[in-house]
Amino acid sequence: CGWEIRDSYCFRVTRDAEIEIAEDEAEDLLREIAEQTRVRNWGADAVRLEVDAAMPAGLRQLLMRSLGLEPDDVYAHRRPMNLHDFLTLLKLDLRHLKDPPFTTRIPPEFQGDSSHVFQMLRSRDVLVHHPFDSFSNTVVKLLRTAAEDAAVVAIKIILYRTGGDSPVIEALKTAAMNGKSVTAVVELKARFDEENNIVWARQLEHAGVHVVYGVLGLKVHAKAMMIVRREEGSLRTYVHIGTGNYNQTTARIYTDFGYFTARPQVGQDIAQLFNVLTANARHVQTETVVLAPEHLGTHLLSLLNDVTEASANGKRCRISAKLNALVDPDIIRMLYRASMAGVQIRLVVRGICCLRPGIEGISDNIEVRSIVGRFLEHSRMIIIEHESERRVFLSSADWMPRNFYRRVELLFQVPDSTIADELSQVFEVYWRDTVKARILQPDGKRTRPDLSNGAPLLSAQHYFLDRIRRTTT
Structure with a gap:
């Protein structure tokens, strides 16, 4: 057709998938969401542009103008754009390259x-x-x-x-x-x-x-x-x-x-x-559960504050938590206060973490790790230790404003001491992970655990898999 292709570059556009519904005005919420979903499938406003790092600046500008984006919305990568495509490789019959199958345990x-x-x-x-x-x-x-x-x-x-x-x-x-x-x-x-x-x-x-x-x-x-x-x-x-x-x-x-x-x-x-x-x-x-958006955020702040005050008065205290995300500014400030009061804080946060650990005089008693392995780490638990007293909680909520104030969430204190022991042991296994764990540094970078002190190689997920294999054979 008279056109000459001189070069080609990959790019990927992310669009706003949030459905905006005036719920108090919608006569039929089911029908309204169905309609909004149909409209979304035809495309919405772009919120992010990912481009090949080799793409010329002029072409980037053209895409930005076409999509109505600013320079801060553009991310350059030297990798494949759609990592989801790699899932196709799982269809290949190459069992020696895949995780071995496992049989779940029936309690x-x-x-x-x-x-x-x-x-x-x-x-x-x-x-x-x-x-x-x-x-x-x-x-x-x-x-x-x-x-x-x-x-x-x-x-x-x-x-x-x-x-x-x-x-x-x-x-x-x-x-x-x-x-x-x-x-x-x-x-x-x-x-x-x-x-x-x-x-x-x-x-x-x-x-x-x-x-x-x-x-x-x-x-x-x-x-x-x-x-x-x-x-x-x-x-x-x-x-x-x-x-x-x-x-x-x-x-x-x-x-x-x-x-x-x-x-x-x-x-x-x-x-x-x-x-x-x-x-x-x-x-x-309620006595055994705490609900959001009514009380969960404030209750958690109160728990952390009690530990902070106890530590300031010379008590031995520790906070351990496993979460998907830590974003809430009030919680982060309270954790900084607890650290400055001498509370030892251990956090396993799989995803985004806005807290900066290891800052001298502020968060030097806080250590944050993430674990990304064969299974998506989705469980959430909190362990509060105050001298000989220990309280263990399970929760549906991450420590984010949306979970505390814009969702119905649940925090449950485990009443059975034997199960509380078991959950504490599970956390310790995660904390000792030296294979899949990464340690968050004050500058936001993540490093592998230091094995120079002779720490054994341990993958928490493999540990739990090995344990069920031993009990099911």
């Missing part, structure tokens, strides 16, 4: 016939650590058992991302068709899962499930389920609290904790959470 409490599950949970709490512990043979098994159990009268669950062909969805549909009162709080605004959530929300409604579409102005990100069962003339509540979604697919590739209990107070507190979500009930103080 002893969930082995055998499912009829004993409720009796077992009445006697003790159970912790599971996914993906090393089976999701199908714990969470899904409990749901399926409840769906078929004549004594179960109600099931309530929060669904954020469930994936396709979900056994969780099928169990809820079965329960509803078996005459049980089933309520699902569905977060339609889970980014990039809006269309999937709309599809199975309609399926649930068709099966007779009472579907509640979140909370006005907030995202519901807490992970909780309750099962109400009639026993000996009264009602007993069984609860599952998690750090991850009710998603069988991600449960195989994300690390998360799940906590099962039949403690009456926990059941009352989770029932209160569902009353707030489904009946617009006024939030009342």
